[in-house]
Amino acid sequence: MAFKKHRVQLFFIEHGGKVALAVGALVLFLLAYWGLMSLESYYRNITLAQIPINFISVIVNAFVFAWIYMNMFRGGFAGMKKKAVKANQVNIRFDDVVGIDEAKDECREVVDLIKDHTRVKDIGGKILRGVLMIGPPGCGKTYIAKAIATETGLPFLSMAASEFNEVFVGVGASRVRQLFQKARRLAYGYGGCVIFIDELDAMGQKRTFSQFGSGEGNTTQNQLLVELDGLGDATENIVVIGATNASEDVLDPALLRPGRLDRKVYINKPNLEGREAVFNLYLKKIKHDSTIDAKRLARRTIGYSPAEIENAVKESALIATRNKRDVVTWNDMTEALDRIELGFKVKLSVNSKEREMTAYHETGHLIATYLLHPRNDVFKASILPRKNTLGVVYHVPTEEWHSQDKETLLAQIKVAFGGFAGERVKYGTSTSGVSSDFKSAMSIALTMVWKLGMGESNLVGDFTIVPQGQLSKEVITQLNNDTQKIMNDSLKEVEDLLRKEKTLFERFAQELIAKGELQYDEIEAIFLEFGKANRRKFGKASESDSKYLPPSSKA
Structure with a gap:
């Protein structure tokens, strides 16, 4: 009952001027009618004839006056037109949030603290006032903020931080004040309010x-800090949720101190189970073939955000529609992923000789990845031009890894050299297509030696942070020699592998020339035909394969 009374009072606070204006207009109309009735008929007719002109004149004058008043005396450009969204209109619950279970559990605790703020206050604890969500784009920060508002049953005010910034001085601070004033009114009427500020790093x-004073951005942020401080002593239940894709080191420490945005929720990209759940969620929204395996899709899309998964599913539906099909098939899904990851196929005229050299180049990458890389699996090989490449071998880790050991880094160098080695083994020469591979291999080798202490000479330390001129020529020479040795040894190992597996090498190259593309199942079948079991899939590798495994990956 108390909140109903508050809502009536809130209505008159927000719309009192309109009600008074309507009542005043009605009184004036009645007085005018009474006055007209008291006039003689001649004067009454003259007055009635002038009323339309007078009425139009009054409207124009009122409009001009109102425009001048609003722009000069009521903030003008600083005006904020955001409307509150009630919780039942948001209608997103935690059950609708999938793929980020850990973050969802933390936010459930936030909801409990918001709901039980009275109990927390009685115990003597501090009421939760600010939450900061940190994570990559497309991972559901806005979505989960809406779920918090729905679960708490509170009105939801959402703004992007960039909306506070303007070229005019003082506009940003004014908009911050208006936002929190509106939140306080809503909290008074509904028992609380959730403010969501997206892309918080913008403000x-x-x-x-500097000696010239602070800028407009500082003024806006200072006002936000003041408003957040004011929440600590306020009786209204207002919670501010900020979201950012940037590192928290970018944000001002004053924003993150206790009493402001002190509760941090880290929202990361979903793991294998999370991606499978997201695929299942979006596949339910389209007509698809029952043979589509969400787990297999999840395995292929390591590093995808929920937004990227949604985009892939929508793209597959568009592909199915263009191909005049009523349901999405597995081929539609793989083509959608190829378009997102590799780009559209380009109608480029390639002569037979160049196409053949591209096939042997990509075959070198394919065999090096499959037999030498301990973590990555090959999902596709293609010699169809895409973007600025004539061919591609698409490979991804079979599971999430958050660090890389020496063997994995060496394997990446060997995979990068696969194309160069393939061209040299087949033709005794190479093409300009190896430039990006060399760049990748050199970058990894330099990092291993100069930063990670993985060179043969055992020089330990991050030599990249040593100021120029403080490293002796002997140390620089040794580091460069270690780098070149890693490059040369890796290239020799790949060339030896391709010469030893010459029959397999030729088979894959001819398959690519004939078909243009090889999918995962086709690649697996050819390797199994030659007795090369996928150790990442089936576990233990055969003795003939163990020679080509890094020490940590040998069976």
């Missing part, structure tokens, strides 16, 4: 100060 970066 929350570390402040800069």
Whole structure:
């Protein structure tokens, strides 16, 4: 009952001027009618004839006055037109949020603290006032903020931080004040309010100060800090949720101190189970073939965000529609992923000799990845031009890894050299297509030696942070020699492998020339035909394969 009373009072607070204006207009109309009735008929007719002109004149004058008043005296450009969204209109619950279970559990705790703020206050604890969501784009920060508002049953005010910024001085601070004033009114009427500020780094970066004073960005952020401080002493149940894709180191420390945005929720990209759940969620929204395996799709899309998965499913539906099919098939899904990851196929005229050299180049990458890489599996090989490449071998890790050991880094160098080795083994020469491979291999080798202490000479330390001129020529020479040795040894191992597996090498190259593309199942079948079991899939590798495995990956 108390909140109903508050809502009536809130209605008159927000719309009192409109009600008073309507009542005043009605009184004036009645007085005018009474006055007209008291006039003689001649004067009454003259007055009635002038009323339309007077009415139009009054409207124009009122409009001009209102425009001047609103722009000069009521903030003008600083005006904020955001409307609150009630919780039942948001209608997103935690059950609708999939793929980020850990973050969802943390947010459930936030909801409990918001709901039980009275109990927390009685115990003597501090009421939760600010939450900061940190994570990559497309991982559901806005979505989960809406779920918090729905679960708490509170109105939801959402703004992007960039909406506070304007070229005019003081506009940003004014908009911050208006946002929190509106939140306080809603909290008074509904028992609380959730404010969501997206892309917080646009207004929350570390402040800069100079002899010329602070900028408009500092003023806006200072006002936000003041409003957040004001929540601590307020009786209204207002919770501010900020979201950012940037590192928290970018944000001003004053924003993150206790009492402001002190509760941090880290929202990361989903793991294998999370991606499978997201695929299942979006596949339910389209007509698809029952043979589509969400788990297999999840295995292929390591590193995908929920937004990227949704985009892939929508793209597959478009492909099925263009191909005049009523349901999405597995081929539609794989083509959608190829378009997202590799780009559209380009109608480029390639002569037979260049196409053949591209096939042997990509075959070198394929065999090096399949037999030498301990973590990555080959999902596709293609010699159909895409973007600025004539061919591609698509490979991804079979599971999530958050660090790389020496063997994995060496394997990446060997895979990069696969194309160069394939061209040299087959033709005794190479093409300009190896430039990006060399760049990748050199970058990894330099990192191993100069930063990670993985060179043969055992020089340990991050030599890239040593100021120029403080490293002796002997140390620089040794580091460069270690780098070149890693490159040469890796290239020799790949060339030896391709010469030893010459029959397999030729078979894959001819298959690519004939078909243009090889899918995962076709690649697996050819390797099994030659007795090369996938150790990443089937576990233990055969003795003939163990020679080509890094030490940590040998059976």
